[in-house]
Amino acid sequence: MTISSSQTVSGRILTRQLVNHSGELSFHYYIKTQSGPVLVKVPQGEYVCFCSTEQLSQLEPHLRLLKVRVQQLALKSFANEPVSAIYCRSSQSFRQLTRTATDLDVRLFETDIRPEHRFLIERFIALDVEFIGEYGLNIPNAGQPKSVSSMTNLAVFNATRARKSDIDVNLKAISLDFECSMSGVLYSVGLYGKTAGEEYKNVIMVGDASSISADKVVDYIHWVEDEKALIHKLIDWFNEYDPDIIIGWAVVTFDLALLYRRANFHGIRLYLGRGGTELSWKVADKFRPETLSLPGRFVLDGIDWLKAAFYRFDSFSLESVSRALLEEGKALPSGEKGVDNRGGEITQLFNTDKAALAHYNLTDSRLVWDIFDKAELFAFAIERSRLTGLELGRVGASVAAFNNLYLPHLHRAGFVAPAMATSQGLESPGGYVMNSIPGLYKHILVLDFKSLYPSIIRTFLIDPKGLIKGLSEPEADNVAGFLGAQFSRQSPILPELIKTLSEHREVAKAESNSPLSQAIKIIMNSLYGVLGSRGCVFHDARLASSITLRGHQIMKQTRAWIEESGYQVIYGDTDSTFVWLGDKPIEADSISDIGKGLVVDINKKWRQKLTDEMQLKSYLELEYESHYEQFFMPTLRGSTEGSKKRYVGAYTDEQKQLQLVFKGMEQVRSDWSPLARRIQAALYYKLFSKLDVMAYLQEVVNDLLEGKLDEELIFSKRLRRNIEDYTAKSSPHVKAAKLMCEYSGEQRHAKKGARVEYLITLNGAEPTKYRQAAIDYHYYINKQLAPVAEPVLTLLDKRFSDIASKQLSLI
Template sequence: MQKLTQLQGLILSRQQRDTNTGIELIFWVKSNQGPCQVVINGLRAVFLIKQEDLTQAQALWAKQYLHADEIRPLSLSTFAQQKVVAIYNLSLSVSRQLQQALTSQGIPIFESDIKVSDRYLMERFIYGSVNVLGTITRRGQHYFCQNPKLTPTKNSAQISTVSLDIECSPEQELYSVGLTVGDEKQNRVIMVGNALPQPAPYDLLNIEWVENEVALLIALQNWFQVNDPDVVIGWAVGNFDMRLLAERAKLHHIKLCLGRDHSALQWFAHQDSSGQGTVRLNGRVVLDGIEQLKNNSRHFESFSLESVSQSLFSEGKLITEENSQFVDKGLEIKHQFEHTPLKLAAYNLQDCLLVERIFDHAKLIEYAIQRAELTGLALDRRGASVAAFTNLYLPLLHRSGYIAPNIGDIEAQHSPGGFVMDSKPGLYDWVLVLDFKSLYPSIIRTFKIDPLGMIEGLKEPIEDSIEGFRGARFSRDKHHLPTILDSLSLAREEAKKANNQPFQHAIKIIMNSMYGVLGSSGCRFHDTRLASSITLRGHQIMIETGKFIEKLGFDVIYGDTDSTFVWLRDCDSLAFADEKGKILATRINEYWQQKIADEFSLPSLLEIEYETCFSQFFMPTLRGSDSGSKKRYAGLKTTEQGSEIIFKGLESVRSDWTELAREFQETLFEKVFKQHSVTQYIIDTVSQLKAGHLDAQLVYHKRLRRHLDAYVKNVPPQVRAARIADAQNRKLGRPLRYQRQGRIAYLITHNGPEPIEYLQSSIDYQHYIDKQLKPIADAILPFLPGNSNFEALVSEQMPLF
């Protein structure tokens, strides 16, 4: 039997369960030698209580015939300086019973929500990857190791991936499963049906024909056992594909053994009636493309596979609303399965390939690995900024003699948001944008803002601590968060040098989330004094920076969170603008270095950069007001490589405006920035709209964020359209599409909003003129020569219509 004594790899999955000899942890690790199942036996669950509550706790447990396996006083304290004891149990279920007995009587418990598997890793500073030391034996296709020593390391193993997508009937009976692995020759579609000749363009499809749904599930199971992928990717793959596979296997009373240890695929519905759930696939990880894009801070008008792939590649699915002969896509799939199964197989495979391409383009697997290695979060964990903070911070806090507070121990209070300056509206030539690099992380690092640091700082003499806001003071030398951010900042610089984009991006998101969790009531370390010491310091820095710039003779026209917009009155070239931008950045950095040294005796880690130059820039007013707007502008960004128009907060970048509005605004500003007349363009657009030439651009696409019957008092247009659509679907015996959220396309007609699939009334062109064109034109026209407005401009031309 082949044996090893050490291997290193990436943690793919983690599991904890009760056994007769204690809690067992099961980690699946992918190494360069192959996958390894690591089992840790005999562990105990732990939670903490205050020492002063121990006598009462023991009395309560005795009444219920409960007992702890061990009670150990610790040299740790709460933030209120109360000593604690640890309550250990070999059973998760008994530990929960002990906790319930205490909470029923209002006795506080601490750190009870941390899973044994997570605590085991975080207390050993194991994040993402692990070094396994022990007796490692070969078991079939994988290695096995029991009770080894685990230590931190970095991942170097190659990860194998399969993109999986299923097709099914409207009644959710399986038709086919597509599987792609990055190799065209190995890609496959497992499809129910009799084998057919495969003429072009289907001659290259690798189709495995099976007799029925049960045979399809068995063939899929065999494929997994032979090909043994580490990662399964897909689109809504957890809550649709994996859920449906598990449900169909259960219906047929078979175990669908897709796990690496030949265990069955399991899907557990969440208790919140959201329709979401959790996949358990031992030894493998399931990564959903939608969740990974959101983790990656990617934003799209819609997260449908069609929308994202069109946005990234101008290529999409083979069945769309436009090319389907049926209103409901499910009916189109059923028709293809019954009449043109080769066409359906191609569609199935195309979906797999699109997902594979998106993951590759956005480097989503690499990002998930980097995030796991930075924070210790499981690869498939969605969101979880608070959990990431806890993983990084809690072990360090323990070593400083404290335990973590509970969520809600400190009453949630509002903290000010980022600084936003009242803008000076207008149309400008040559505007510079200066950005503070990672402002909030830099404030935390510079002023030592930290949960532990505040507890210790408030104990110190005022003259020895660093003053924060709202009564906060921070220790100069007892803290952890600034050190964590120092390490992340250094790692980010190294990632930049290595041009490791996923690593850079992961670090940036994690660093920027550190303020957010301190300001979130869902974080155990939430305290308005901490969050306010960050944001209000940011306000101070931005206000003083603006005043400093103006003392140098420049005009500040806007400021937002970490960006300052500076107008160069006498600029005549990009070279002049670039020179002034660099000089300004240098002077501002010198100012803050001196000021922080003088007032706080601290080194400044603030760094402002000359970021962007706009050769033309427009800052609008608030609608119906002379006051400047906030977070809304357009500019012609100019570099030596060329120019591009940037829109921020305006209609062209908002998903709830029509294509007409976006195209109108983009063309309008292109003409304005080129100093061309816009009069004829506006008149022509209104004329074409009224003539019906722009109908394809008038469709609203909006998301239904609640169940359709949940809209009672306020019924927006998209809901009215969705109700019309589903009333018609019901009448025609078609599946209801909009009852449980979804996305609807509709037009505004003379009879109100109507869905495009059941359009009956004529389009209300005046609505589009008043609500889509007029607001865009009137934002810019007053700043142009002639000072016209949309109403006057159009009414003057009425004889033309």
């Protein structure tokens, strides 16, 4: 059949690769189309970087040897030097070029942009794409077993051009979870998903059906002879079910890493990618999301993506998160308490009750799926990639996201990115934090500037390219920043990007598209952080300071205007202003009107001020955020000076119930005991409700000394590094972890990420499971209860020592 050479294929980019075949580079994009997956090949790929045309002569003798091509362009560096592009046809020549340039002290620009990414971002392609070219023949990978190659009938499209597309494609996902022995031998793999509302359940289990009784037989268990057969069965399953997305809990660092190690042990090649490609790692023994290679499929880890979406939990274990979000936990027969001995119980189930193990395995997979669904993480990941051009599944990477958004506009404006950050070691100040006026207040209004830093960027035309242009133009024509910055008014890039993102966010909010709205908010707020990071080549203290110091100026002026209106500002932090309405009685119905009136007045003043003084349109938008009926701003411990970033506010909800909001207090810090956090919340509730605080504290201390509250004294903290890497060996959780290793004989308790549960005893910190000495109740009274009680008691002119000494004297 003759195929036209002007065919097109549209789809969603799943993965992207740079492939070197017979010395030729090509870009491979696995895309999902409405009719299935397609491998798109773009031939004649090249590495691209830039060099000052003046310095190019130093490289010329080497360029001839490297067989690269050079083209002079109508582009300039930030030093206003003409630049030329250097194109390399192989990874080897590009590496040699960068080494040679370093040796000769020749600056190269944009060497960190991967060519397969550059091909897309230069065309403003982020996620959805249309390729122009023609279909080719699929050639199975050499070395594939017949069972795999027979399933890799993947369409191949040879492309010559590409452009942005608005296609919408449904992606197929699976939640994957392995169960194994304490030594890592695979017992089973649970696979769970939903398609069009229909559940998919599958557990591949080592064993046979005769190992379970007839009343426990379920149709989702598929039996295999041994671990080796399990791995082969999973490879077949991947090619048959053909998912686009794999999700799980620590799915990369644990599940896929474990699978890879066990496959290596048996000499099995993991043909889990599309087209029969292998799962592999770009860096040996570094099992991290950024080193995983799985062509045609992408992986989303529940922990990483919850953090990326700014969810916060005391613990990110599946048990803790599923109970917090779903009010459901793991399906261990022993219940919630069995989680602490999960490894031992799993082995016991494998030996005695495989049906229960299969149910547990599948439940874990389902819980992950339900968390993704509840937190809208699938949609969030898609929208983030669509906005930034980052690969699906890639978390973090704020600098890369900034480059993807900024570089194509910068090139069209006639510039290339700098080779390195301008301000090496010179830092910009942080957000403005006002000195607080401590005390107990009634009627505090919180007024927030909506997206303050993005609004400052947009209003004051803060832009890397605008800074370079502004410094070469007459000051009178520019917008003055800080530290000598001058910003051009002509075609700024970053303010326009902020404008576009802001408009998209308003549409997303109007359409109740919370994943898109949240993704845009996070991206907008990250733009300042990127400019303030020395890891970004655009970092310049003049840029970052022109944002933060302008924020200081805005907060101070806003405070002055509010106080001119007759109200007192008791605190301010970055973008929030706390306004006290005073001692005079106020009608409840009028409080909202006061807040809204202040917001209208301040926004009007900013519009007028910026028009008159700087000829700028104001995008600053103060909003009436909340009203606290009662509010407590504490002092610094041992001082009369007001604290910062610490307060407690109280309001009445729609059900007429008193609700408390804690900021920076022990209540919201995981390094305090559950008892301290519970008691602090109760104390402020009683304070604001005018209940007896002293009687309550006396009862708590008495129960503590009688051992009734021992379960609430357990500290839980995760090791942030391996024990041997800690310098402060006296840290209680580090000491407890060392004892855990000593008593259990298991070194896993000393590894980064291990959670340590411990008590403070008469011998100091001891692991809960291996406690030897009696609990040190004096410590909990003096170091846990006293600090949270004293601020409240001071307001009542009472002392915690009166309660403690009375109770201790009875021991």
